[in-house]
Amino acid sequence: MADEIKKEPPANFKVTIDNITIEVPPGTSILNAARQIGGDVTPPAMCYYSKLAGSGGKCRTCLVEVAAGSTADPRPMPKLVASCRTNVMDGMIVKNITSEKVPDARAGVVEFLLLNHPLDCPICDQAGECHLQDLGYDHGKAGTRYQFSRRTFVREDIGPYIQLHMTRCILCYRCTYVADQITDKRVHGIVDRGDHAAISTYISKAIDNDFSGNMIDVCPVGALTDKTFRFKNRVWFTKPVDAHRNCENPKCCGKATLWLRGEEVFRVTARKDEWGEVQSYDGKTGWICNTCRFDKKETKDWTIEGLTAISRHSVIGANKYKVLEVPDETIAKVMGGRAPQLTMDIHEVSGVNNPKVDLSELQRASKSSDFVQDPEKNWE
Amino acid sequence: MSIKLLLDKANVPGIRGYEVYRREGGYRSVEKALKMQPADIVEEVKKSGLRGRGGAGFPTGMKWSFIAKPEGVPRHLVCNADESEPGTFKDRYLMEFIPHLLIEGMIVSSFALGSNTSYIYIRGEYAWITDILEEAIAEAKQNGWLGKNIQDSGFDCEIYVQRGAGAYICGEETALIESLEGKRGNPRIKPPFPAIQGVWARPTVVNNVETLAAVVPIMNIGAEEYAKIGVGKSTGTKLISACGNINKPGIYEIDMTISVEEFIYSDEYCGGIPNGKRLKACIPGGSSVPILPANLLFTTAKGEKRMMNYESLSDGGFATGTMMGSGGFIVLDEDQCVVRHTYTLARFYRHESCGQCSPCREGTGWMEKILKSIEEGKGKMSDIDLLWDIQRRIEGNTICPLGDAAAWPVAAAIRHFRDEFEWHVNNPELCLTENYGLRHYADELQVPVSA
Numbered sequence: 001m002a003d004e005i006k007k008e009p010p011a012n013f014k015v016t017i018d019n020i021t022i023e024v025p026p027g028t029s030i031l032n033a034a035r036q037i038g039g040d041v042t043p044p045a046m047c048y049y050s051k052l053a054g055s056g057g058k059c060r061t062c063l064v065e066v067a068a069g070s071t072a073d074p075r076p077m078p079k080l081v082a083s084c085r086t087n088v089m090d091g092m093i094v095k096n097i098t099s100e101k102v103p104d105a106r107a108g109v110v111e112f113l114l115l116n117h118p119l120d121c122p123i124c125d126q127a128g129e130c131h132l133q134d135l136g137y138d139h140g141k142a143g144t145r146y147q148f149s150r151r152t153f154v155r156e157d158i159g160p161y162i163q164l165h166m167t168r169c170i171l172c173y174r175c176t177y178v179a180d181q182i183t184d185k186r187v188h189g190i191v192d193r194g195d196h197a198a199i200s201t202y203i204s205k206a207i208d209n210d211f212s213g214n215m216i217d218v219c220p221v222g223a224l225t226d227k228t229f230r231f232k233n234r235v236w237f238t239k240p241v242d243a244h245r246n247c248e249n250p251k252c253c254g255k256a257t258l259w260l261r262g263e264e265v266f267r268v269t270a271r272k273d274e275w276g277e278v279q280s281y282d283g284k285t286g287w288i289c290n291t292c293r294f295d296k297k298e299t300k301d302w303t304i305e306g307l308t309a310i311s312r313h314s315v316i317g318a319n320k321y322k323v324l325e326v327p328d329e330t331i332a333k334v335m336g337g338r339a340p341q342l343t344m345d346i347h348e349v350s351g352v353n354n355p356k357v358d359l360s361e362l363q364r365a366s367k368s369s370d371f372v373q374d375p376e377k378n379w380e
Numbered sequence: 381m382s383i384k385l386l387l388d389k390a391n392v393p394g395i396r397g398y399e400v401y402r403r404e405g406g407y408r409s410v411e412k413a414l415k416m417q418p419a420d421i422v423e424e425v426k427k428s429g430l431r432g433r434g435g436a437g438f439p440t441g442m443k444w445s446f447i448a449k450p451e452g453v454p455r456h457l458v459c460n461a462d463e464s465e466p467g468t469f470k471d472r473y474l475m476e477f478i479p480h481l482l483i484e485g486m487i488v489s490s491f492a493l494g495s496n497t498s499y500i501y502i503r504g505e506y507a508w509i510t511d512i513l514e515e516a517i518a519e520a521k522q523n524g525w526l527g528k529n530i531q532d533s534g535f536d537c538e539i540y541v542q543r544g545a546g547a548y549i550c551g552e553e554t555a556l557i558e559s560l561e562g563k564r565g566n567p568r569i570k571p572p573f574p575a576i577q578g579v580w581a582r583p584t585v586v587n588n589v590e591t592l593a594a595v596v597p598i599m600n601i602g603a604e605e606y607a608k609i610g611v612g613k614s615t616g617t618k619l620i621s622a623c624g625n626i627n628k629p630g631i632y633e634i635d636m637t638i639s640v641e642e643f644i645y646s647d648e649y650c651g652g653i654p655n656g657k658r659l660k661a662c663i664p665g666g667s668s669v670p671i672l673p674a675n676l677l678f679t680t681a682k683g684e685k686r687m688m689n690y691e692s693l694s695d696g697g698f699a700t701g702t703m704m705g706s707g708g709f710i711v712l713d714e715d716q717c718v719v720r721h722t723y724t725l726a727r728f729y730r731h732e733s734c735g736q737c738s739p740c741r742e743g744t745g746w747m748e749k750i751l752k753s754i755e756e757g758k759g760k761m762s763d764i765d766l767l768w769d770i771q772r773r774i775e776g777n778t779i780c781p782l783g784d785a786a787a788w789p790v791a792a793a794i795r796h797f798r799d800e801f802e803w804h805v806n807n808p809e810l811c812l813t814e815n816y817g818l819r820h821y822a823d824e825l826q827v828p829v830s831a
Contacts, residue, residue, distance in 0.1 A: 056569075057569035057737070057779060058736050058737050058738070058779070059737070059738050060737050060738055060739055060777055060778070063777060078776075079776045079777075080776065080777060082569070082779075085569045104773075105773060105777055108739065108773030108777070109738055109739060109773075109777070111773075112738045112739050112741075112742035112743055112746075112773075113738050113742070115742040115745075115746060116742060116745075145766055146746065148746075148749045170738070171735060171736075171738075171741065173736075189564075190564065190735070192735070193547070193549075193732075193733065193734050193735045194730060194731060194732070194733040194734065194735045194741060194744070194745070195730065195733070195735065195741050195742060195744070195745040196735075197734075197735030197741070
């Protein structure tokens with residue numbers, strides 16, 4: 001053993017993922033190597049977050065097959081491995097979409113993740129920017145085989161700005177890592193275990209921290225939502241623009257995405273990269289503080305740089321839902337070409353399109369009474 | 381009468397106390413070990429062929445030799461006394477009645493591994509055993525077997541007992557380490573393995589109680605003598621905790637040369653099945669190993685007699701074999717319902733899943749609900765295939781082996797007792813009042829009532 005000549009490890013490791021060879025520095029995970037290649041080769045990741053140390057390995061959506069461990073030890077790995085937490089070796093051969101086992105295992109994981117997740121995207125605030133929705137579309141199967149009632153939780157306010165709806169949580173642990181790593185005092189964690197495990201704060205304690213809002217940005221599903229925005233608007237109706245301001249908080253990067261409708265700022269989030277993660281600037285992650293996120297809701301607070309480039313990969317962005325066929329309008333035929341006489345114009349009565357109603361000013365979800373133009377006509 | 385190495389002095393009155401234990405030859409192995417080089421002890425354990433007694437059966441000497449030895453970083457030995465597998469209670473017996481045997485084994489092992497601070501992580505439910513162990517540690521310390529400069533050898537060692545809070549998952553070595561550090565008992569993602577980064581990111585070896593106790597006879601009689609006991613790669617003696625439908629439940633020390641049939645029916649061991657009932661099935665290694673029907677239990681698929689050792693029990697893989705596991709020997713007679721039994725196990729694993737990775741968290745609950753509906757006569761035929769599909773997708777796709785442990789019993793029950801599941805589906809009312817019994821077998825099963 002002692003006589004064995006130790007070769008100098010190569011500066012870069014060669015790794016082959018789905019027959020594409022790439023050179024990456026040692027210590028790179030398979031997932032990050034695949035992200036450098038990009039496209040379909042990249043395994044999906046629901047719990048891994050490159051900006052949060054220790055994250056990953058939990059959701060099992062990024063499982064890949066390792067057909068050869070390394071040049072030195074070309075044996076295949078017996079089980080599928082979590083690509084986010086497995087580092088590449090020189091000469092490693094990884095199979096993702098070319099593997100026979102991976103799509104089946106991944107479909108299984110998607111099924112498990114959706115088992116206790118409500119299938120009510122149309123009424124969920126996260127729809128359109130939900131990673132689970134995209135994952136389910138890309139790797140899941142239509143329909144569910146689960147016939148039992150799903151676990152439900154009561155909605156909980158953790159602090160004045162964030163609402164936790166545990167029913168939608170997939171326990172990716174990202175928010176607990178945020179609470180651990182970028183906020184000072186930890187009051188946020190997992191209670192209970194197994195399928196009744198829940199994210200919670202210490203006895204419903206408010207999360208009182210300048211950076212707590214970043215938990216909303218890292219949440220892949222609609223479990224943690226912005227109370228100043230939730231149910232105010234659909235994300236695909238808002239216009240994202242890059243903007244910045246000189247934030248007083250030294251830890252805040254001051255660079256954000258504003259989600260506008262007209263001149264109204266509906267919501268402020270950190271800027272996301274193509275993997276849905278918060279962007280880095282000069283090696284520092286661009287977390288934003290709660291003042292920028294929740295209090296600066298006017299365009300005059302910000303210097304707008306221009307439209308945000310959004311990759312149209314999401315289910316809604318890529319228009320993947322098939323448009324239902326619109327049935328023939330039969331009224332005109334039945335009525336011999338006459339148009340029906342309207343007894344009431346519903347738009348006039350409800351006033352939902354009233355430009356005077358400033359939705360972003362509301363501190364709660366909007367109700368029908370918010371749109372009433374004439375108090376006399378309030379039939380509620 | 382087979383050879384006894386661990387329990388030979390178990391019936392000596394007062395063996396729990398130090399005086400009697402020392403008089404009966406206790407702590408001789410420490411005296412011997414302290415005169416040796418640590419590397420030689422590791423070599424000795426390697427030669428003995430001792431395999432981990434906690435369930436996986438990994439060679440102990442090899443595990444010890446994997447431990448990293450960086451300069452200036454302390455190393456730790458952790459004893460896994462979180463014995464929570466249903467059907468397994470061998471470690472409890474050892475710790476309760478001969479606590480000094482574990483302490484003695486731990487001192488030798490700590491010396492071999494260079495651990496100056498060793499821990500016993502004991503399950504929370506064993507509250508009274510914690511007191512017994514702490515008393516034994518205090519006695520050993522008074523007599524100079526623990527503390528600073530043990531027996532003038534220059535070796536320092538302290539042993540601390542840490543109680544768990546009642547979680548099966550903390551028997552998994554990385555979850556145990558997390559819990560020992562005072563965190564939530566979630567298994568860690570490997571690599572790094574505990575031998576490189578364990579407790580407080582220091583090199584750590586985690587061993588079962590019985591494994592560490594077995595180091596004592598290895599030192600006393602020598603590795604060659606120890607390796608002569610047993611057959612092939614199953615050397616030494618193994619404690620079996622037998623329970624279920626047998627006349628004499630309890631702890632038995634076997635030398636791995638007897639057959640399964642002899643173990644169940646001989647009067648020296650389980651003493652047969654009570655009330656003249658016939659054997660239906662058996663789980664030979666704790667709840668997570670595959671269940672075997674009586675015909676495959678006594679003879680392997682090759683037609684050989686199945687013996688009580690690692691190789692013979694796992695002969696035929698999971699298709700027709702099972703595993704030695706931790707030695708929790710559960711016997712089911714003809715009155716037991718396999719569906720109900722599998723449901724009970726599924727409920728256990730659902731309750732004990734830590735909830736960290738999705739296949740185990742969601743899959744165990746799903747399997748439990750399906751099994752419950754089949755057990756209650758509300759199942760559908762497609763549910764059986766669905767169960768198979770769920771277990772297949774859990775197995776191997778989880779962070780820790782709990783997912784496998786939850787999947788295997790369900791897989792084996794469907795593999796060997798599918799007709800019983802189908803009978804439950806086809807007879808939704810009858811299955812509530814009657815058991816399927818031994819109707820699997822077209823021929824009357826030739827099983828002796830007593831040996």
